[in-house]
Amino acid sequence: MSGNPYQDDRGNKDASITNPHGQGTLIASGTQVRPMPGGDGPFLIGENMTGGYGKAGPDILHGCTIAVEKGEIAVIVGPNGAGKSTAMKAVFGMLDLREGRVLLDGEDITQLTPQARVRYGMGFVPQTSNIFTSMTVEENLEMGAFIRTDDFRKTMEQVYELFPILREKRHQAAGELSGGQRQQVAVGRALMTQPKVLMLDEPTAGVSPIVMDELFDRIIEVARTGISILMVEQNARQALEIADKGYVLVQGANGYSGTGKDLLANPDVRRSFLGG
Amino acid sequence: MIEVKNLHRHFGGFRAVDGASLEIETGSITGLVGPNGAGKTTLFNVVAGVLPPTSGQVFMAGEDITGLPPHTLFHKGLLRTFQIAHEFSSMSCRENLMMVPGGQTGETLWNTWFGRKRIADEERALRAKADEVLEFLTIEHLADHKAGQVSGGQKKLLELGRTMMVDARIVFLDEVGAGVNRTLLNTIGDAIIRLNKERGYTFCMIEHDMDFIGRLCDPVIVMAEGKVLSKGTIDEIKADERVIEAYLGTGLKNKEAVG
Amino acid sequence: ASHSNEIKMGIILGFTGPIESLTPAMAAGAEMAITEVSESGKLLGGATVSAVRADSTCVDSAAATAAAERLITSDGISAMMGPDCSGVTGAVLANVSVPNGMVMISPSATSPALSAAEDNGLFFRTAPSDARQGAVLAGIMIEKGITSAAVTYTNNDYGKGFADAFQAAYEAAGGSVTLSAPHEDGKADYSAEVGALASAGGDALVVLGYVDQGGAGVIQGALDTGAFDMFAMGDGMIGDSLVERFGDDIAGMIGTAPGSDNAGAAMFAEMATAAGIDGTSVYAGESYDAAALMLLAMAAAGSKEPGDYQSKIFDIANAPGEQILPGELGKAIDILAAGGDVDYQGATGVELVEPGEAAGSYAEFTVEGGALTVVGYR
Amino acid sequence: MDLLNGVVALANFVLIPAIAYGSQLALGALGVTLIYGILRFSNFAHGDTMAVGTMVTVLATWGLQAMGVSLGPLPTALLAIPIGILGATALVLLTDKYVYKFYRAQKAKPVILVIVSMGVMFIYNGLTRIIIGPDDYRFADGERFVISARTFRDMTGLEEGLALRTTQVITVITAIAVVAALFWFLNKTRTGKSMRAFSDNEDLALLSGINPERVVLVTWLIVASLATVAGVLYGLDKSFKAFTYFQLLLPIFAAAIVGGLGNPLGAIAGGFVIAFSEVGITYAWKKVLVYMMPPALEPDGLVQILSTEYKFAVSFVILVIVLLFRPTGLFRGKSI
Amino acid sequence: MRTVLLFGAVACLILGTGFLQSWNSALLILNMGLISAVMALGVNLQWGLAGLFNVGVMGFVALGGLAVVLISMPPVGAAWQAGGGGILLGLVLGAATIVAAVLVWARTSGKLRGWGTAGVLLIGMVIYRMVLDPSVEAVEAVDPALAGYLGGLGLPVLLAWPVGGVLAAGAAYVIGKTALGLRSDYLAIATLGIAEIVIAILKNEDWLARGVKNVIGLPRPVPYEVDLQNDPAFVERAAGFGLDATTASTIYVKIEYGLLFAAVLIVLLVLSQLALNSPWGRMMRAIRDNETAARAMGKDVTARHLQVFILGSAICGVAGAMMTTLDGQLTPGSYQPLRYTFLIWVMVIVGGSGNNLGAVLGGFLIWFLWVQVEPMGHLLMSLITAGMADGSWLKAHLLDSVQHMRLLTMGIILLLVLRLNPRGLLPER
Numbered sequence A: 001m002s003g004n005p006y007q008d009d010r011g012n013k014d015a016s017i018t019n020p021h022g023q024g025t026l027i028a029s030g031t032q033v034r035p036m037p038g039g040d041g042p043f044l045i046g047e048n049m050t051g052g053y054g055k056a057g058p059d060i061l062h063g064c065t066i067a068v069e070k071g072e073i074a075v076i077v078g079p080n081g082a083g084k085s086t087a088m089k090a091v092f093g094m095l096d097l098r099e100g101r102v103l104l105d106g107e108d109i110t111q112l113t114p115q116a117r118v119r120y121g122m123g124f125v126p127q128t129s130n131i132f133t134s135m136t137v138e139e140n141l142e143m144g145a146f147i148r149t150d151d152f153r154k155t156m157e158q159v160y161e162l163f164p165i166l167r168e169k170r171h172q173a174a175g176e177l178s179g180g181q182r183q184q185v186a187v188g189r190a191l192m193t194q195p196k197v198l199m200l201d202e203p204t205a206g207v208s209p210i211v212m213d214e215l216f217d218r219i220i221e222v223a224r225t226g227i228s229i230l231m232v233e234q235n236a237r238q239a240l241e242i243a244d245k246g247y248v249l250v251q252g253a254n255g256y257s258g259t260g261k262d263l264l265a266n267p268d269v270r271r272s273f274l275g276g
Numbered sequence B: 001m002i003e004v005k006n007l008h009r010h011f012g013g014f015r016a017v018d019g020a021s022l023e024i025e026t027g028s029i030t031g032l033v034g035p036n037g038a039g040k041t042t043l044f045n046v047v048a049g050v051l052p053p054t055s056g057q058v059f060m061a062g063e064d065i066t067g068l069p070p071h072t073l074f075h076k077g078l079l080r081t082f083q084i085a086h087e088f089s090s091m092s093c094r095e096n097l098m099m100v101p102g103g104q105t106g107e108t109l110w111n112t113w114f115g116r117k118r119i120a121d122e123e124r125a126l127r128a129k130a131d132e133v134l135e136f137l138t139i140e141h142l143a144d145h146k147a148g149q150v151s152g153g154q155k156k157l158l159e160l161g162r163t164m165m166v167d168a169r170i171v172f173l174d175e176v177g178a179g180v181n182r183t184l185l186n187t188i189g190d191a192i193i194r195l196n197k198e199r200g201y202t203f204c205m206i207e208h209d210m211d212f213i214g215r216l217c218d219p220v221i222v223m224a225e226g227k228v229l230s231k232g233t234i235d236e237i238k239a240d241e242r243v244i245e246a247y248l249g250t251g252l253k254n255k256e257a258v259g
Numbered sequence C: 001a002s003h004s005n006e007i008k009m010g011i012i013l014g015f016t017g018p019i020e021s022l023t024p025a026m027a028a029g030a031e032m033a034i035t036e037v038s039e040s041g042k043l044l045g046g047a048t049v050s051a052v053r054a055d056s057t058c059v060d061s062a063a064a065t066a067a068a069e070r071l072i073t074s075d076g077i078s079a080m081m082g083p084d085c086s087g088v089t090g091a092v093l094a095n096v097s098v099p100n101g102m103v104m105i106s107p108s109a110t111s112p113a114l115s116a117a118e119d120n121g122l123f124f125r126t127a128p129s130d131a132r133q134g135a136v137l138a139g140i141m142i143e144k145g146i147t148s149a150a151v152t153y154t155n156n157d158y159g160k161g162f163a164d165a166f167q168a169a170y171e172a173a174g175g176s177v178t179l180s181a182p183h184e185d186g187k188a189d190y191s192a193e194v195g196a197l198a199s200a201g202g203d204a205l206v207v208l209g210y211v212d213q214g215g216a217g218v219i220q221g222a223l224d225t226g227a228f229d230m231f232a233m234g235d236g237m238i239g240d241s242l243v244e245r246f247g248d249d250i251a252g253m254i255g256t257a258p259g260s261d262n263a264g265a266a267m268f269a270e271m272a273t274a275a276g277i278d279g280t281s282v283y284a285g286e287s288y289d290a291a292a293l294m295l296l297a298m299a300a301a302g303s304k305e306p307g308d309y310q311s312k313i314f315d316i317a318n319a320p321g322e323q324i325l326p327g328e329l330g331k332a333i334d335i336l337a338a339g340g341d342v343d344y345q346g347a348t349g350v351e352l353v354e355p356g357e358a359a360g361s362y363a364e365f366t367v368e369g370g371a372l373t374v375v376g377y378r
Numbered sequence D: 001m002d003l004l005n006g007v008v009a010l011a012n013f014v015l016i017p018a019i020a021y022g023s024q025l026a027l028g029a030l031g032v033t034l035i036y037g038i039l040r041f042s043n044f045a046h047g048d049t050m051a052v053g054t055m056v057t058v059l060a061t062w063g064l065q066a067m068g069v070s071l072g073p074l075p076t077a078l079l080a081i082p083i084g085i086l087g088a089t090a091l092v093l094l095t096d097k098y099v100y101k102f103y104r105a106q107k108a109k110p111v112i113l114v115i116v117s118m119g120v121m122f123i124y125n126g127l128t129r130i131i132i133g134p135d136d137y138r139f140a141d142g143e144r145f146v147i148s149a150r151t152f153r154d155m156t157g158l159e160e161g162l163a164l165r166t167t168q169v170i171t172v173i174t175a176i177a178v179v180a181a182l183f184w185f186l187n188k189t190r191t192g193k194s195m196r197a198f199s200d201n202e203d204l205a206l207l208s209g210i211n212p213e214r215v216v217l218v219t220w221l222i223v224a225s226l227a228t229v230a231g232v233l234y235g236l237d238k239s240f241k242a243f244t245y246f247q248l249l250l251p252i253f254a255a256a257i258v259g260g261l262g263n264p265l266g267a268i269a270g271g272f273v274i275a276f277s278e279v280g281i282t283y284a285w286k287k288v289l290v291y292m293m294p295p296a297l298e299p300d301g302l303v304q305i306l307s308t309e310y311k312f313a314v315s316f317v318i319l320v321i322v323l324l325f326r327p328t329g330l331f332r333g334k335s336i
Numbered sequence E: 001m002r003t004v005l006l007f008g009a010v011a012c013l014i015l016g017t018g019f020l021q022s023w024n025s026a027l028l029i030l031n032m033g034l035i036s037a038v039m040a041l042g043v044n045l046q047w048g049l050a051g052l053f054n055v056g057v058m059g060f061v062a063l064g065g066l067a068v069v070l071i072s073m074p075p076v077g078a079a080w081q082a083g084g085g086g087i088l089l090g091l092v093l094g095a096a097t098i099v100a101a102v103l104v105w106a107r108t109s110g111k112l113r114g115w116g117t118a119g120v121l122l123i124g125m126v127i128y129r130m131v132l133d134p135s136v137e138a139v140e141a142v143d144p145a146l147a148g149y150l151g152g153l154g155l156p157v158l159l160a161w162p163v164g165g166v167l168a169a170g171a172a173y174v175i176g177k178t179a180l181g182l183r184s185d186y187l188a189i190a191t192l193g194i195a196e197i198v199i200a201i202l203k204n205e206d207w208l209a210r211g212v213k214n215v216i217g218l219p220r221p222v223p224y225e226v227d228l229q230n231d232p233a234f235v236e237r238a239a240g241f242g243l244d245a246t247t248a249s250t251i252y253v254k255i256e257y258g259l260l261f262a263a264v265l266i267v268l269l270v271l272s273q274l275a276l277n278s279p280w281g282r283m284m285r286a287i288r289d290n291e292t293a294a295r296a297m298g299k300d301v302t303a304r305h306l307q308v309f310i311l312g313s314a315i316c317g318v319a320g321a322m323m324t325t326l327d328g329q330l331t332p333g334s335y336q337p338l339r340y341t342f343l344i345w346v347m348v349i350v351g352g353s354g355n356n357l358g359a360v361l362g363g364f365l366i367w368f369l370w371v372q373v374e375p376m377g378h379l380l381m382s383l384i385t386a387g388m389a390d391g392s393w394l395k396a397h398l399l400d401s402v403q404h405m406r407l408l409t410m411g412i413i414l415l416l417v418l419r420l421n422p423r424g425l426l427p428e429r
């Protein structure tokens, strides 16, 4: 509980008056619909980000910087509560930044709403509740393509090729799938926007090893098509294996950063964050 | 300790648990693994009384406990933790622990009015015990923090701590490892082993992290498509062709080569 | 000094609530009497009389009690005209009037139960008890050869008491009631009630409700489904909106409401028209009479204290004495001042019977050519 | 012949009124269910929203009538409905802007919104009464009947009459049309699907580029229109009285819940279940049975299962029974 | 500190009424405020402590009112002779039918189950009606204008207060058992419905409490003003205070009522506070925070919810009995959800949900406003319309609408508090 008095429902579960199903938690920042001129630099960068939840909440990020180049994979690791998910949300504009800015392809998008960022080519798969459970798999994918006005049949075909199980279950409600299958729907949905950057928050949490390997493979494949990938992972070793760049977040600030291999080789990092 | 006999749980036409039978020996730390959608969580929910079974029975130490509600099972010594920590967020960590023991004098309304003295004594004892547990979990400094405001891993420790407030006989752990930092996970693993050794708790845990399973569990039960696929030590499981095909995959070998 | 020369009369009526369309004329009626006396300058050595209005809501006893309490304790009234509906009247009587020793005359509380209320001789009404109206309505129907009827009443003390009285009288006279079903006012739908009443059948549908409320809804339903085409109605239904709404669809209906054909009624109507009020509106005359009775009683007792004048009300209202009609209040005060005796007739031919209520005379209405007309008195 | 009389009596006193009443409830319940599904709370102010929409329509109707506009046999109010919808929409959107939006931004829990809607209910309640007053107003004009009982009797020579009111026919037709349109809208159009997505998972909808404020706006628009249409049809059939609309809240909620909250189809079914149980169970079946049964078996009582006083109790008991056996309502709740 | 200040402010409001209007009015407001505070306390127990959304407060209040009639009115002998036994037998049969139906349902299975249960219900209903109906008719025929019901037990009226609580608790048990036992919690609609049903029963079952014919002249726990006025000793004492007998007696009676009500309020308040600050309260907070976890930690959530629901409802019942005692009559027609359900909710929310003192404060404050908004509205409207031409349509209309300001004001207050002070004037801890 965040201590927000407006969110205090006193444990009420009365089905005849309230429907907590699928209620949002994200507080969208930003007001504009167009990016501002920015500067040069990496393809996507959250620079010196400082901020927290709500208007008055404490800062959770403290001058944290995260960047990813075109077609590369960047991985964020760190202890629980370090602010990894928060950093992702900040990059996606679901959090008010008190300092710092976010640049995409050289344009300043700090003031954009999340919807607008989707239009500018960002895709995001949250850590939890990342599918529309009451809609069919196909409708989930359609919703991924919500902002597109062109024909998205082809992209959908590609997603089905990437995740064949989804084609089988296309007319089934996504809520009836198992954890791993849901994860695939979630990534598929994000791919439907044809993003330039795909942001994944712990895509492999609760996924069996076989699916995890599969997912990592797919992620590499996606990256090869020129899409930049920014992801948070607790399966840090496998993730850093495939990462071009790695960040270790500690208490909302950059702890270590470097290429995936560097971090794996760093004894400090191994001991403190990768479990030896 | 727990015996599941030919258990079924269907959702509409879908058979999430489809005739699973398994036993959890007293004093063991049993691992439960299996591909996504194998029905592990569903099985857990049925055993813990959250979902009623479609058919089949569950026994605990020879007693039929099929379909009993969670709170009754708790008093029989069957406890569970949650995959996503379910702390009492507006209460302090200490209170989170103090509320656990059942049958407290002060939980009866009448006594809150006319049994103040007895309650006070009991509370003192409870408080001491809670502090002890917090110390065991190395989070004694958080005793007065609101549980909603501690970190995710600490919440998971708190979950475990609750099982220590009473004499649990069997504890079900649902993916304690998912989303937990590996360093912290090791701490939790240690705690589990100590509880098992020192207090004689029986554990049954769902987990996907084979290293973690390997370190703690013996035996390991593998589920697939609602049925029990195989059961054995971690090495037996890792060698089992059916398990590799259905769950582990061949990728495992590469990974080990890397790690 | 000015204190002794000022008399306030509380007028507590349901300005909001189910009979809010009747109350403005009632209040105006009472105020006519007040103005008349005040302007005569003869009462208690030229005291001015003024009215203080308060809302009884007709249904919410707590609100009515609070309002009455305020009238007595903070406005300092010497007499109370009202309340209107029987339920709140009982509450105000028990909780405010009796404790404070305030005389009250209700112009329209017609529940038979009030006859037995504990009142210390403080409570009177210029409207007759519904027990009598039930008998009158039943009598008219039997005379017209209607021997079976379905009854629907508004589900409150007025409706229920009225329906009981009607049924008893009707059955005693040889009629048969096929079904007596209540209807709630302000409800969403009356199909169920209409269906049940229609199924029970009968030569006529007796509607004992309010014209601004569910009563009209039931009639509408009965007309629409063709379940009944003959209607009989009590006083709560007699109002302009009845014909506005149904016109000749209910031609030939039978209606009753308190009223009399004495000379006073016509005089009152004339006076009222002059004052810009509808004098034929139900209970307007009763309200005039209620106010007048209390003022004359004050004159007779030579005091505005309720305890002093309460015993005079019977004397004023009944024979012997000189008959007093509306507009003759000044004359009456003169007679009283001279030690004479008056027999107040007023707008409704007032005749009080024990324990302090009007003996009752009723006008019989019907709808003819799209207009509500009086066809006789009983 | 007797059989036919029985059928006609049944149709006249049970079927037709129940169908019309059921449609009115269904339209109301549809609005409640939409808000429940998309904005996630039960709107206690819905009855009063209906009242406001209808009030504006009534005022506009009077205006039109004063100007001499008429629709011939149809009620003039139909012409005024768009104005009513406009009024209700304006009020509802203003309320959203100054009241609900704040709580949405705070991600307030639904039950807080329920309480807020209670406040809004008080305000609408007062507002309607201040503007038009608490009285009963009638604003129906045009031809009252498609077939009146008398005409029917003359036509067919049957003993029993059958009355069919214009408003009843309009109500049923509108209800069908509105429901069909709503289904098409929710399941086939992009905006509709985005509303379902929003209802399912707000955060993810945001991430898919769906503009939440737009979804909310469209929802209020639909709800205000539904409320106005339901309210006007109801008022045409009966009459307009602010208090009655508040009273309608209970059967409307019951209908929405019986059907399965959040499910539009359920709202329709629920409306009819409630209406038929209210009218059917308290109906005195004697009239029908007299025709149907051989004279020897004719009942002497009224054959009324429950007296009309308890008609609401009936719908409530049915609600509980349905929930006991189908905990989420007739149609599984939540599938907007 | 804040608590003291706010209570002080409300006290000032009531005292102000005393000085500006009259002490009788002030005491009347105080007494109803005390009753409202008790109601708010009950609702706060349910909502504040357990998040139970009771929208049927009216029903429980009305049941409390019924208790007053059943306990304190003298029995009507003739009615008992005419059909008392029959009615009791009928009720027993009715209950037996339901029990039998439940048993059949529980013991049988398959096709037999549905039909068997239905059959038992149908036959039971027919027998029940056959026994009950003639007795009811007979009872209602006994002097319908004055009696027509069985009357009460003729016991002291104060006894009716706890009995009112018991009646309400009984109803709450049935509702809670049903609604909280469903797979999801459907308490709101269940209470909304049951409240209407309770009122319907009170209105239509004349044999019980005269239905809509009202029972007037209920016995009192305090002396009658008239008796005081006739008591020379009292008159003398009143004169000592410089008061005339009438004023003194009315004030005296109100003060006595006030003391009785205050005693009830204080006892309930102390009991709730004790419970709240104990392991029981901790358990309830845990349940509120996370039901699933509490369940897994061995707490019987449904039973606790049921307990709190019953207690809260019982308190509302007690308050209802107190209110009917104060009114001196039972008028089923006057129970309106806006006044007896939603207004109580406003009190709790404005006062501060979860905080018992807050609920009490809300009870006083909102009741004060409910009573005083009308005169204040008058003033306001006169100010607004002062500039308008006399006799203008708008002016008349606005002045006519004053009584509707009440609802509007309550709504605005609720919304303002929810917006600016969402935890209420006195937040929980």
Ligand SMILES: Nc1ncnc2c1ncn2[C@@H]1O[C@H](COP(=O)(O)OP(=O)(O)OP(=O)(O)O)[C@@H](O)[C@H]1O
Residues within 6 Å of the ligand: A002, A025, A053, A057, A060, A078, A079, A080, A081, A082, A083, A084, A085, A086, A087, B149, B150, B151, B152, B179
């Ligand atoms: N909606 C929220 N409102 C307020 N505080 C929040 C919210 N979500 C997270 N926090 C706090 O922000 C901090 C960082 O949380 P975050 O979810 O970013 O951690 P994380 O690094 O992703 O951890 P994990 O690995 O467990 O997912 C935590 O202390 C958490 O309690």
Ligand SMILES: Nc1ncnc2c1ncn2[C@@H]1O[C@H](COP(=O)(O)OP(=O)(O)OP(=O)(O)O)[C@@H](O)[C@H]1O
Residues within 6 Å of the ligand: A175, A176, A177, A178, A179, A180, A206, A208, B011, B014, B015, B016, B034, B035, B036, B037, B038, B039, B040, B041, B042, B043
């Ligand atoms: N409430 C439900 N309704 C319908 N199907 C369900 C429901 N709950 C689970 N299932 C289905 O049952 C199957 C087993 O689910 P379960 O959650 O037990 O899998 P699991 O073994 O825990 O998988 P994972 O490791 O991915 O969590 C899945 O296919 C899931 O879709």
Ligand SMILES: [Mg+2]
Residues within 6 Å of the ligand: A084, A085, A086, A127, A201
């Ligand atoms: Mg995270």
Ligand SMILES: [Mg+2]
Residues within 6 Å of the ligand: A179, B040, B041, B042
């Ligand atoms: Mg699982």
